Amino acid sequence: MKRHHKPERPYDVVLYGATGFVGTLTAAYLAAHAPDGLRWALAGRSREKLERLRAGLAVKGPEPGLLVADADEPTALRELALSARVVATTVGPFLRYGNALVAACARAGTDYLDLTGEAEFIDRTWLEHDGTARETGARLVHACGFDSVPHDLGAYFTVRQLPEGVPLTVDAFVRAHAVFSGGTFASAVNAMGRGPQMLAAARERREREPRLTGRRVRTPLGAPHFSGETGTWALPLPTVDPQIVGRSARALERYGPDFRYRHFASVKHLPVALGGTAGVISLVAAAQLPFVRVWMTDRYQSGDGPDEERRSRSRFTVRFVGEGGGRQVFTEVSGGDPGYDETARMLGEAALCLALDDLPEASGQVTTAVAMGDALLERLRASGLGFRVAARR
Numbered sequence: 001m002k003r004h005h006k007p008e009r010p011y012d013v014v015l016y017g018a019t020g021f022v023g024t025l026t027a028a029y030l031a032a033h034a035p036d037g038l039r040w041a042l043a044g045r046s047r048e049k050l051e052r053l054r055a056g057l058a059v060k061g062p063e064p065g066l067l068v069a070d071a072d073e074p075t076a077l078r079e080l081a082l083s084a085r086v087v088a089t090t091v092g093p094f095l096r097y098g099n100a101l102v103a104a105c106a107r108a109g110t111d112y113l114d115l116t117g118e119a120e121f122i123d124r125t126w127l128e129h130d131g132t133a134r135e136t137g138a139r140l141v142h143a144c145g146f147d148s149v150p151h152d153l154g155a156y157f158t159v160r161q162l163p164e165g166v167p168l169t170v171d172a173f174v175r176a177h178a179v180f181s182g183g184t185f186a187s188a189v190n191a192m193g194r195g196p197q198m199l200a201a202a203r204e205r206r207e208r209e210p211r212l213t214g215r216r217v218r219t220p221l222g223a224p225h226f227s228g229e230t231g232t233w234a235l236p237l238p239t240v241d242p243q244i245v246g247r248s249a250r251a252l253e254r255y256g257p258d259f260r261y262r263h264f265a266s267v268k269h270l271p272v273a274l275g276g277t278a279g280v281i282s283l284v285a286a287a288q289l290p291f292v293r294v295w296m297t298d299r300y301q302s303g304d305g306p307d308e309e310r311r312s313r314s315r316f317t318v319r320f321v322g323e324g325g326g327r328q329v330f331t332e333v334s335g336g337d338p339g340y341d342e343t344a345r346m347l348g349e350a351a352l353c354l355a356l357d358d359l360p361e362a363s364g365q366v367t368t369a370v371a372m373g374d375a376l377l378e379r380l381r382a383s384g385l386g387f388r389v390a391a392r393r
Contacts (some may be wrong), residue, residue, distance in 0.1 A: 014084035017091035018042035019049040021305040025344035041065035071097040081108040088113040109136035117147030123201035134364040145343035148244040154333040163325030167258035173266035176316040219246040222262040234264035248369035311337040328393040334386040
């Protein structure tokens with residue numbers, strides 16, 4: 001087991017929010033896949049729930065430890081961060097519950113992972129904690145689930161198939177058949193209702209970030225169109241994923257001197273595309289009213305989610321079309337249930353990767369491609385997540 005030169009801590013990995021819906025799935029994944037000798041712990045605010053979870057895990061090696069900490073208790077979070085080399089958290093909505101743990105990990109020099117898809121949270125933690133993390137050597141890695149591992153590493157994988165040193169373009173087409181949990185819905189609705197705050201955080205980050213010199217990275221929204229490459233209708237997806245891919249491209253010269261990425265939902269039938277677009281617009285409009293946001297989030301309890309039988313029927317595919325230097329490549333990332341089973345796999349493997357693998361030097365707020373790159377890509381492929389080249393031209 002290879003480890004970075006970090007201060008010795010009681011635990012290699014601590015999973016915070018372990019008793020939540022995705023947390024429980026991630027705990028089960030770690031119990032089944034952690035190598036011998038991994039020192040890990042389950043953390044949350046209820047010792048009773050943690051003990052019940054641990055008792056139900058089929059752990060191959062020593063039982064995980066238990067740590068009690070509440071998201072509103074900075075002292076407890078500081079002690080949690082100091083006890084681990086890597087902290088992975090599933091506790092959202094992250095704008096409400098996440099900042100104190102990021103702060104604790106940044107100060108302690110502890111690598112941090114989460115599942116957020118909240119752009120405002122990512123920008124605000126960069127503004128507040130990136131500098132501290134660079135000083136202490138902590139890696140702060142957001143969006144380590146379906147947001148945004150398949151898209152970030154999928155674009156990275158696609159770029160690797162194209163020539164170096166030339167302008168590159170990558171388009172991603174996402175198809176998913178799945179349902180969501182209460183926590184996921186609450187995070188999405190809260191984010192939709194904070195448009196002005198989200199834009200303000202993004203603007204402040206742009207003003208403070210160093211400008212690229214000699215290179216250009218673009219992530220335009222794109223326009224709805226029929227994609228001849230995929231044979232589907234392509235609808236622009238205004239999610240956090242293009243921002244994550246763009247930040248990987250800014251940090252890594254392998255993406256070339258001029259890189260453009262676009263992100264689309266892939267829909268076979270035009271009426272479905274039109275209906276889905278209208279539904280999203282209506283949801284965003286409704287989320288602007290505080291009382292409606294409260295009503296909508298109360299409809300789904302945090303910690304609830306689809307059962308195993310329903311998740312077994314869920315799946316996702318992300319198809320990428322990459323071009324550059326006179327070459328065109330078609331790649332694909334695919335898996336089962338995106339929001340839960342595969343997200344647990346992604347978060348679990350990312351935590352193991354940070355804790356155990358030889359990785360490039362990095363610190364501050366970084367993406368999965370920058371922090372872990374090839375190591376995480378190979379871990380995910382070995383674990384069963386699909387990364388493949390479909391065709392070349």
